[in-house]
Amino acid sequence: MRKWVFWITGAVLCFFVVFQVGVHRDFTLECQNSWSTCGYREWFGVLKTGHWKKPSALEDFIQQKYGSEFTNRWRKWHATPPASLLGGPLYCGFRCPPENGGIVDQYITGVSDAQKKALYDFFRTADAEAAANRVSKIWETVFPEKRQ
Numbered sequence: 307m308r309k310w311v312f313w314i315t316g317a318v319l320c321f322f323v324v325f326q327v328g329v330h331r332d333f334t335l336e337c338q339n340s341w342s343t344c345g346y347r348e349w350f351g352v353l354k355t356g357h358w359k360k361p362s363a364l365e366d367f368i369q370q371k372y373g374s375e376f377t378n379r380w381r382k383w384h385a386t387p388p389a390s391l392l393g394g395p396l397y398c399g400f401r402c403p404p405e406n407g408g409i410v411d412q413y414i415t416g417v418s419d420a421q422k423k424a425l426y427d428f429f430r431t432a433d434a435e436a437a438a439n440r441v442s443k444i445w446e447t448v449f450p451e452k453r454q
Contacts, residue, residue: 329349329350330347330348330349330350331347331348331385331386332345332346332347332348332385332386333345333346333347333348333382333384333385333386334382334383334384334385335380335381335382335383336380336381336383336406336407337362337365337378337379337380337381338379338380338381338429338432338434338437339376339377339378339379339426339429339430340361340362340364340365340368340376340378340426340429341362341364341365341406341407341410341411341429342359342360342361342362342364342365342378342407343359343360343362343407344357344358344359344360344380345357345358346358362407362410362411363410363411363414363415364410364411364414364422364425364426367414367419367422367426368422368423368426371419371423372423377430379430381434406441409441409444409445409448410425410441410444412448413444413447413448425440428440
């Protein structure tokens with residue numbers, strides 16, 4: 307009985323190595339309300355491990371001042387290509403993560419508490435297009451020299 311288990315396990319491992327079957331992908335999500343990020347590793351499309359979260363300065367502020375009002379609205383914006391059992395990617399090309407969270411963090415360091423709350427309230431109710439337009443204006447405020 308043990309010999310069969312050994313041979314079947316060996317055959318499955320050889321299959322994954324020889325045919326470069328994808329075994330895991332890393333996903334990163336961003337919160338459209340606060341521009342925080344989080345992520346995890348997904349194995350075989352089922353098991354999720356290695357969960358992490360990096361709260362933005364806007365999330366930290368809202369949590370401290372208005373904790374009961376805070377909600378996340380996560381959306382996926384980055385996934386690495388599937389990696390084989392040997393760790394190599396199976397194909398090239400993936401979306402690079404945007405830098406919006408860092409820009410919003412830089413912006414809110416110079417504004418009042420009321421403006422931070424208003425910005426959070428806007429992002430919380432805005433659709434994706436309106437939020438993107440607002441972030442573009444924030445880019446222009448943070449980097450006026452890059453304005454075209």
